[in-house]
Amino acid sequence: MKNINWSELGFGYFKTDYNVRCEYKDGKWGELYATEDVNMNIxxxxxxxxYGQEVFEGLKAFRGADGKVRLFRVEENAKRMINSGEYLKMAVxxxxxxxxxCIEAVKLNADYIPPYGSGASLYLRPMLIGVGPQVGVKPSADYxxxxxxxxxxxxxxxxxxxIKVIIDYDHDxxxxxxxGHVKVGGNYAASLDSGEIAHQKGFASVIFLDPATKQYIDECSAANFFGIRDGKYITPDSHSVLPSITNKSLRQIAEDLGLKVEQRKVGVExxxxxxxAGCCGTAAVISPIGSVYDPxxxxxxxxxxxKTAGPWSQxxxxxxxxxQYGEIEDKHNWNTIVDVK
Ligand SMILES: Cc1ncc(COP(=O)(O)O)c(C=O)c1O
Incomplete structure (x- = not known):
């Protein structure tokens, strides 16, 4: 294992040894290969x-209490990338x-999987880009x-x-x-102005509303929204929300813990x-919302x-x-054990 001050790591880019790649050319995928090169010659x-033919994913691997390495719900991320890519007419x-x-990338960089107990984890960033030349607005032939x-x-x-959040009435x-329902780079480009303005005003995140009527909650920056009320876990159903795998998992856990789950339109009122209330996603699992400012x-x-997360959020x-850390039985079979040396 590398000698890294794991508990001081933030959520940023930290160079590891290898990345893995696969190229789609002449109508088919080639062999998966590993490289030390962090640059792409395109x-x-x-x-x-x-034309924004770019889709990506984010998931994590955890070193568990028993020393095993677990990759969380990798098939769900695969399916979401397939949906995203197909929507942008890409080969997937x-x-x-x-x-x-994903498994290869974890194995090849096993020395960078943080130790159990550090609270740190290994973030995986799968990405798919169109690399064929086009000048007209058309899908690429190569990926x-x-x-x-x-x-x-x-x-x-x-x-x-x-966290403190603000409702954003000025951006979609x-x-x-x-x-909104797929994980494409353009959605994030469109959220940057909103995020920067919110940060300048002292808010960690924004609540985006449904873009058609501005009456319903969509999601929180790069995370889904949920609220708890009267024994219910309530989360928005909207075409412009990214289907979060953390939210999907929390809905199952909420049910397992005896909460009733409602996935429906959630009015601002x-x-x-x-x-x-909370935001949920791979990065933090849950960011409890301390307050919401309505401009x-x-x-x-x-x-x-x-300041303190509520009992259900905890x-x-x-x-x-x-x-994820192998401390609680994985009764829904969410983890893939990665055999690292
Ligand atoms: C816009 C958006 N919503 C929600 C999420 C949370 O999704 P997940 O739980 O799969 O990380 C993310 C992060 O991927 C996101 O970027």
Whole structure:
């Protein structure tokens, strides 16, 4: 294992030894290969550079209490990349190719998988780009699929931190019938201005609303939204929300723990009725929301004392992390054990 100060790592790029790649040429995928090269030599007229033919994924591998390395729900990420790529008319890797590439990337960089107990984990970034030259707006004929990994630090060094969020009435990350449901680079480009303005105002995240009516909650920056009320886990159903794998897992865990799950339109006016609210995603699992500022009413909704995560958020978080670290039985078969030396 590398000599890295694991607990000091943030959520940023940290160079590892290898990445794995596979190229789609002449109508078929080639062999998966590993490289130490962090650069990609692509044509200047590549469709990924001009027409946004770029999709990506994010998932994590964890070193468990028993020393085993677990990759969390890799097939779900594979399926989501396939959906994203197909929507952009790209050639896509199969679930098998995607999974194999992720496992290889973890194995080849095993020295960078943080130790159990450090709170850190190995983040995997699978990516798929159109690399064939086009000048007209058309899909590429050639594609490059790659997976790189980077160790990332613990999100919470001293327990949960509640975040302050702001409702964004001025930006949409995606159009009503656009690309919000798929993980394409363009959605993130469209969210940058919103994020920067929110940060300048002292908010960690924004709540995007449904772009058609601005009456319903979509999601929180790069995470899904959930609220807890009267024994229910409530989360938005919207075409412009990315189907989060963390949210899918939390819905199952919520049910296992005895909560009723509702996935439906969630009106902005419901925000003050929740006893707890949170953002969920691979990076932090759950970021509990301490308060929501509504610029329309100039009012702030505070959950609990605004600083401490509510009991359900804590339970959901601990259960999901426990499964990822091999401390709690993986009864839904979510983990893939990676055989690292
Ligand atoms: C826009 C958006 N929503 C939600 C999520 C959470 O998804 P997941 O739980 O699969 O990480 C992400 C992160 O991938 C995201 O970028």
């Amino acid at each position: 044509h200047m007229a590549s469709t990924c550079l001009h 890797p199969s679930v098998e190719l995607f999974t194999k590439a 490059l699929f790659a997976v790189f990994v980077t160790p990332v630090g613990p999100y919470y060094k001293d327990g949960f931190n509640c 990350r995606a159009a009503p019938k656009g690309t 419901e925000l003050p009725t929740f006893s707890e 329309k009413t100039d009012k702030t909704i505070v959950y609990g004392d605004g 339970k959901l978080y601990k259960t999901l992390q426990g499964i």
